[in-house]
Amino acid sequence: MKLLAAHEHSAEVAGRNILQLANDVDPRTVSLEGVDRIDLNFPKFTDGRAYSQAFLLRRRLGFTGEIRATGDVLIDQLVQMQRTGFDVAVLREGLDASAAQRQFDRYRAFYQGDAVTTEPLFSRKAA
Numbered sequence: 001m002k003l004l005a006a007h008e009h010s011a012e013v014a015g016r017n018i019l020q021l022a023n024d025v026d027p028r029t030v031s032l033e034g035v036d037r038i039d040l041n042f043p044k045f046t047d048g049r050a051y052s053q054a055f056l057l058r059r060r061l062g063f064t065g066e067i068r069a070t071g072d073v074l075i076d077q078l079v080q081m082q083r084t085g086f087d088v089a090v091l092r093e094g095l096d097a098s099a100a101q102r103q104f105d106r107y108r109a110f111y112q113g114d115a116v117t118t119e120p121l122f123s124r125k126a127a
Helices: 049-060 075-084 097-106
Strands: 002-004 018-021 037-042 066-071 088-090
Touching: 002 097, 037 049, 049 066, 049 075, 075 088, 075 097
Parallel strands: 002 088, 018 037, 037 066, 066 088
Antiparallel strands: none
16 A cells, blocks of 8 residues: 655646545445546544445445545554555655554454455465
8 A cells, every 4th residue: 555645645636537535425326437546535533434435446346546545544544444445545644654654564464355355365375
């Protein structure tokens, strides 16, 4: 997962079709045709509806573009964000990206499947 500081995030990028979804919008009701990136918002760290949106986008709708977490994104949420389908997380102002990277270093593998790696660990071929 790519981590961005708040000042590195731009809601608009020339040449990219970016869709910003409020966390109360059902992703199944919007057209994803030509969309390169979808920004999902966490208005408060306690509001997890964007996790469900990311999961729906990846697993049910087959979206292969970038899914970006924005808003009140905290370090302890990052691993779950990655497992539900997010590619990029824009960290809340004042958070250190190197501290955030340590979360991924702590949790290298999971027994159960997720939105990105659907097979459970026991059924994956040895690398």
